[in-house]
Amino acid sequence: MQYTLDHIARIMESASVVPAAPVEHLLLDSRKVYAPATALFFALQGPRRDGHRFIPELYRKGVRNFVVSSPVDTTACPEANFVAVADTLAALQQLAAWHRSRFNIPVIGITGSNGKTIVKEWLYQLLQPDQVIVRSPKSYNSQIGVPLSVWQMEEQHTLAIFEAGISQPGEMERLETIIRPTTGILTNIGEAHSSGFGSPAEKAGEKMKLFARCPTLIAGKDNTAKAVTAYPASAMLYTWSRQSPAWLTIQSVHKKDAGTVITAENKGREIVIRIPFTDDASVENAITCWCVLLQMGMDHAVISERMKNLQPVNMRLELKKGINHCTIINDSYSADLSSLEIALNFLSQQGASSAKTVILSDFSQSSLDSHRLYQHILSELKRHGVSRLIGIGQEISRELQSLPSRESGTPSLELYDATAAFVKQFRPSQFREETILVKGARVFGFEEIVQLLEQKVHQTVLEINLNAIAYNLNAYQRLLNPATRIMAMVKAFAYGSGGAEIAGVLQYHKVDYLGVAYVDEGVELRKAGITLPVMVLNAEEVTFDALTAYNLEPDIYSFELLQSFDRYLQQEGIQHYPIHIEIETGMNRLGFDTADMEKLAAFLRSTSSFVVRSAFSHLAASEEPEQDAFTAVQLDKFITAAAQLEKDLGYSLLKHIGNSAAVARHTALQLDMVRLGIGLYGINSAATNQPELQPVATLKSTIAQLKHLKAGESVSYNRRGVVTRDSVIATVRIGYADGFSRRLGNGQGKIWVKTAGGGGQLAPVIGTVCMDMTMIDVTDIAGVQEGDEVVIFGKELPLQQLAGWAGTIPYEIMTGISQRVKRVYFEE
Numbered sequence: 066m067q068y069t070l071d072h073i074a075r076i077m078e079s080a081s082v083v084p085a086a087p088v089e090h091l092l093l094d095s096r097k098v099y100a101p102a103t104a105l106f107f108a109l110q111g112p113r114r115d116g117h118r119f120i121p122e123l124y125r126k127g128v129r130n131f132v133v134s135s136p137v138d139t140t141a142c143p144e145a146n147f148v149a150v151a152d153t154l155a156a157l158q159q160l161a162a163w164h165r166s167r168f169n170i171p172v173i174g175i176t177g178s179n180g181k182t183i184v185k186e187w188l189y190q191l192l193q194p195d196q197v198i199v200r201s202p203k204s205y206n207s208q209i210g211v212p213l214s215v216w217q218m219e220e221q222h223t224l225a226i227f228e229a230g231i232s233q234p235g236e237m238e239r240l241e242t243i244i245r246p247t248t249g250i251l252t253n254i255g256e257a258h259s260s261g262f263g264s265p266a267e268k269a270g271e272k273m274k275l276f277a278r279c280p281t282l283i284a285g286k287d288n289t290a291k292a293v294t295a296y297p298a299s300a301m302l303y304t305w306s307r308q309s310p311a312w313l314t315i316q317s318v319h320k321k322d323a324g325t326v327i328t329a330e331n332k333g334r335e336i337v338i339r340i341p342f343t344d345d346a347s348v349e350n351a352i353t354c355w356c357v358l359l360q361m362g363m364d365h366a367v368i369s370e371r372m373k374n375l376q377p378v379n380m381r382l383e384l385k386k387g388i389n390h391c392t393i394i395n396d397s398y399s400a401d402l403s404s405l406e407i408a409l410n411f412l413s414q415q416g417a418s419s420a421k422t423v424i425l426s427d428f429s430q431s432s433l434d435s436h437r438l439y440q441h442i443l444s445e446l447k448r449h450g451v452s453r454l455i456g457i458g459q460e461i462s463r464e465l466q467s468l469p470s471r472e473s474g475t476p477s478l479e480l481y482d483a484t485a486a487f488v489k490q491f492r493p494s495q496f497r498e499e500t501i502l503v504k505g506a507r508v509f510g511f512e513e514i515v516q517l518l519e520q521k522v523h524q525t526v527l528e529i530n531l532n533a534i535a536y537n538l539n540a541y542q543r544l545l546n547p548a549t550r551i552m553a554m555v556k557a558f559a560y561g562s563g564g565a566e567i568a569g570v571l572q573y574h575k576v577d578y579l580g581v582a583y584v585d586e587g588v589e590l591r592k593a594g595i596t597l598p599v600m601v602l603n604a605e606e607v608t609f610d611a612l613t614a615y616n617l618e619p620d621i622y623s624f625e626l627l628q629s630f631d632r633y634l635q636q637e638g639i640q641h642y643p644i645h646i647e648i649e650t651g652m653n654r655l656g657f658d659t660a661d662m663e664k665l666a667a668f669l670r671s672t673s674s675f676v677v678r679s680a681f682s683h684l685a686a687s688e689e690p691e692q693d694a695f696t697a698v699q700l701d702k703f704i705t706a707a708a709q710l711e712k713d714l715g716y717s718l719l720k721h722i723g724n725s726a727a728v729a730r731h732t733a734l735q736l737d738m739v740r741l742g743i744g745l746y747g748i749n750s751a752a753t754n755q756p757e758l759q760p761v762a763t764l765k766s767t768i769a770q771l772k773h774l775k776a777g778e779s780v781s782y783n784r785r786g787v788v789t790r791d792s793v794i795a796t797v798r799i800g801y802a803d804g805f806s807r808r809l810g811n812g813q814g815k816i817w818v819k820t821a822g823g824g825g826q827l828a829p830v831i832g833t834v835c836m837d838m839t840m841i842d843v844t845d846i847a848g849v850q851e852g853d854e855v856v857i858f859g860k861e862l863p864l865q866q867l868a869g870w871a872g873t874i875p876y877e878i879m880t881g882i883s884q885r886v887k888r889v890y891f892e893e
Contacts, residue, residue, distance in 0.1 A: 066167065066219065070130050073105065074148045076163045077132070077156040083146045086130060091157070091216055093209060095119035096573060097410055101127030107153045108133045109209070113542040114575075116153070120145075132156055154208065161212035162243045168218055172225040173357070174246025174279065176237070176272045177253045177289075181206060181228045183350045184252055186378040188226055191354060191371045196224040202403035206230035211240050217403065229275050234267065237274040248360075249276040251284040252353060283356050285349065286311050305329075305356045313356050318348060327352065336365055338372040351375065376507045382411050384531075384566060384890030386520040389497040392419070393518050396504040397511030400428045405442070405504065409449045411892055412502045414573045415566065419500045419594075421451045423476070424514060426505030427458030439464040446476050455479045457487055457509060484509050491517050520887075525766040525799045527882055528859075531570045531892045533759040537745050538574055540756040544728050549735045552721065554742040555590070556582035556602065565593035566890050572597050580740060584608035587617040598678075600645050609633045613642065618678060622647040622655040627668065634674040641676045646710065650702040650722075651695065652683040659706040666713030679719035679738065680707040687734070688726035696727075700734055729756060748864060748875045763859030764882065766799040768818075768851050769838070779832070780840050785811050786832025792844045795828070797855055800837040804882040805857060806871045810834040814870045816841050817856040820848060825861055
């Protein structure tokens, strides 16, 4: 549908006079500029970021249309068009609601505590052979995500499926106005996102507001019974239950042969489906989808056939090490324009300094005709700096071969009719030192391509959730004053998580500074395309060349180091080089004494070598309430010393002393900047007043072998582990060379063994931890098999618990993970 800026202004009830400029795309993020000539930027305001600040940047990128709620300096953007509104978020939602009102197609609205995205994606799989479907990208279900999802609706679509998620009262009414579902799905009512509500009943009532004008509702009675009592009696309610009679009554659930057979009664007849999953969540989500298809009148023979072929929903983009120093982004589960845009943004984020290759399959579902679709895809790849496109599939090959001569900068093409054809001619030498996005529809089996490209290492894996990094960053940002900057610490290989990969996420989310321990860590970041200012905590004279060559900013903590660096800079003819001054206030590790500020300032004034960017100090015990008096003394010493230094230098400095623990516990310590370290990685270093964080890292391995021992037999070196009964012992592919401490041997530590059905159980370590292997006692865990996955630490087994068993701290565990352990980065 065509919109013009003046039309949109009238929809949003703005009094602004603007031209009839065409608008096709809504833009909310200055990092994701798409087709700037027809984009409309909404300057959203949050507790930490104000979109109005990014208008000059967007103007330089070619954006000319803006929706604003604060005064803007129009002289800096002479050709820009501004639509003034009272609230930019409300205006965005108002526009999306108006767009929705133009369609009369069926719209399915889904809410609930869990399962929304899986149900949406499975309904898409089940219905897409018969419908042209528009749906929420990934899990776009928020106050911002829902408007962007609905904006995708076009004339070609015959069905829409949208998610709605809430975190506090008052949100669902706005989403209901935008989605206006004709069929509602309530997946369940659980504990997720409960913190913003006074009671479970309040949360359930808020979720039900999505269905205020919805004529049809589908829900499971077993965990939504109280909620659906509020549904109007005049509307159609379709329920399913495993515990009591319902419209779809589940009679039996049998898990066998890597699948589940579900028998139910509907309208007096017995019906059966089989799904290729055994975990309880998948069973519940499949039954919900079953209920939807029955309500829609689909023939049960068709339902049964399609249920057998349900595919897992991959909720994440995986970043892996590849052959020949390549980086692989695995998104080999879907092929649609919405998820392509997400994947390309991730590619740009992680492949800033390397060549980029994209491997794509046919795109089977799009409202565009094939010719326009692949022209659009090519222009998107060009915009993201992709140098090579490998197309696999008959349609993509046909359309790209038929395109006229391409513009400069368009990716080079390699085309194959099928995955097998690509695999047959594959040569590892064709891929070297590049970032490769592998993205295709599930039927193309691109997992085989990923296996060819992936670097082969042993089966112990450290998974890094990049969404959790962003979540934890936002959790701390909400506690900061708007003017307080953030230095994110990525020293020690980002606490074992991977410096360049983590830094790429932090740069994308616009932190102000990065901090590393040594110059070589900073050099790695620069080579990976990181452009943020980087402070180096331990600069040495032998690294001055690399320091200045890569524009890294040293922490200067002594007169000896200061004078040495001054001599180097003068010899090289470098002036006004940025440095940071460390002040000793009680840590007694490194730093200038507080009494030396006048002498320090005099030296700094005597040379043109330096400009001081910041002054900082380290807290000794900010996480311990019993040391709060000492922390207050440190703060007083630092403020006095920094003020003296500023006065004598004659210019202002950034001042920072607060760390992760101090952000919440000591608001007075925020000053100009804070340094976030272990908290970014999901570890609360203080027991009190800390934000709710998400674990970032999960260390996994697999069972190499099972042994059946008789009572009295021993396990591992020195016969320290002796079984007192007939036992089953599992050998796990991890040892102290991987970072699993020998202190965890002989029953001191435990490992989480995943079991059939999605659960798990702790198994104690037996005997001595070996260099490459660890043995655990799985006698009491049913169904354990060789090759089963185990978790060393993660959501199932917190890192803090493992550190406690080892008698150490989470820092030591994280930084001790060997570099031979494969890192896999993923983004939900």
